[in-house]
Amino acid sequence: MLFDINTAIGHWPFRRVPHESPSELRAMLGAKGITGAAVAHTHGLFYLNCHDANLELAEAISGHADFFVGVATLNPTYAAWERDLPVCREKLGLRALRLAPQYHGYRLGCPESIAIAQAAEALGMPVLLPHRVVDVRGRHWFDTEETIGFDQIAAFCEAVPEATVIVTEACFYRDALLGEDGSVRHRNLYLELSRARNGMCDLPAEIAAERMLFGTGAPLKSISPALLKLELAEVDDPGRQQIAWQNAHRLLGIAPGRP
C-alpha cells in the first residue's frame, strides 16, 4: 500500500495544472501505484470564507471514499471556525485540518491558531501545515512570498504538545526532529518527504521510519521524485512501510483494510 499525505483538488489560479479533479487525480496517482491519498481543496487557500471549500471538497470526493481522505482548510482568525471544524469532522467526514497562515494572513502560534489546533486534537484531527505550497521563487505577483519557518513550527509544536502536526513540503529534517545531542524533539511532529534529500541519510533510520510520511504534492508537482525518495530512503523494509502508509493511516485513524 502507498498513501499520499499531500494532494489537492481544485483550480490553482497561477499556472495551468492538469489533473485537478478527483477522478483525474485519482487516476494519475493510481497509475503510479498510490492506493490512497489525503486531499485538500486548493480553493480553501484563496476563499475568504474558506469553509465553502470544505463543502466543495466533501461533495467532490463523495464518490471516492475508498481512495481519498478529506483534509479541511480553516482560518482560525475568520468567523465561525469553532462551528465549522466539528462540521468538517462529524458531518463532512474530513479527517485532518490544514492551516495555511501564509495564505490567510495570520502568524502561526497566534492564540487563534493554538485554539484551533487544540480543538482539532479533541476531534482526533491531525494538523497539516504546508511549509509552502509552491516554490516562492517562481511566485505569481498575487501569490504569497511567505513560507512557514521551522522556528515557528517548533514553537507551535511546543505550544500544542497534545496536537499532531504534519508539515508538508518541509525542507528541514534533522534539525526539526532531533536536538544537537541527537535526542528527539517535538514528539508530536511529523514530516512529509517530498523535499527530503540524500535518502534521508542524516536521520537515524528509526527516526525516519517513525516520523516521515510519503507525500507528493500532486497534482501541482510530479509524483516520481517522491516515489524515488521513498525507494532510496535508508531504512529497512518495515520502516519503508511505515513511511509509505502506516504512519499516515495511524495518524488519520484510517481503519485497517482500507487502501
Add this chain to the structure above:
Amino acid sequence: MLAKQPVWQTAKRIDAHFHVSDADPGAGFSRSSGKLDREEAERSLRQAGKLGIEFLCTSFPLTSESPTPEEVRRANDVTLEAMAVSERFLGFCYLNPGYTRESLAEIERCIVDGDMVGIKLYHQYRICDPALTPVMERAAELRVPVLMHAGKGRDTETQTQQPRLSDASHFVRAAAIFPDTMLIHAHIGGGGDWEWALRHLEQRPPNLYVDSSGSVVDAGIVNKTVAAIGLEHVLFATDMSMEEGVGKVLDADLTEEQRERIFAGNMKDILARRRV
C-alpha cells in the same frame, strides 16, 4: 590502432549539472579550501548509481561577488580532485570572467591539460556581458559548452542577493552575440518563473541548451521545456536534487527514445564535439 572511446560513450544517464562539496564544511560555495569532501563525493556517486546516473558534469562554482584568480584555482582543484576520485565525475572549469588573462590560463590548466569537458559560470557577470567575450571565444575554439547559473526569481531574496543573475532573455541575447559557443541555461527548475524563461527560450537559438535540473518538480515542467526549446536542446541534470532530476524526466510524457535523448543522448552529442 583504434582511438580510445570516451568513458561516457555508452552511458544511459549523464547529469549535465552537478556539484561536489569542499572538505571545509564551513566553506559552502562562498570560498574553497581547495580540498574535496571525499566522503560526500563518494556518497553522491553511490546515490547517483542507485538512480542510474553514470556520469556527473561536476563543478565547484563560487557564489561570492568577485572571487580572485587564486580562489578560482582552489575551487577548480576541488573538481580536479573529484575527477581523480572517479572518472564518473566529468569536470567543468569554473571561471570568474572578470579576470580575463587568468581565466584563459585556467582554461588551459583545467580543460586543455586537465581533461575537463566544459566551463561553468556563476552570477559574477551576466552571460551577455562583453567581459565574457575572450572566454566564450576560447570555449568555441575548444568546442566545449558553457554552463551558466540562471533564473528569473520573483522573490525578494533572489532579486536582492543575485542582482547580476542571468535570465532567459540574457541567454537568448548571448546566443546571438556568441553564435559559435554552446551555451547551457542552468536549471530550468532552479526556483524561479520557469514559464517566463520558456517563453523566451522558444525563440530556439541553435546554440542554446537548457538543463532540466533544480528542486522544482512542477507538473509538466519537462514537457513544456521540450515544447519550448526542442527535444534536442534539453539536457537531463540534477544540480544535486537527484531524485527530483530523475523523477521529473520519468514523469514527462515522452517516448523512451525521447527520454534517452534527454537523459544522455543530447549531452553525448555536446561532449563529442570537444576538440582539445
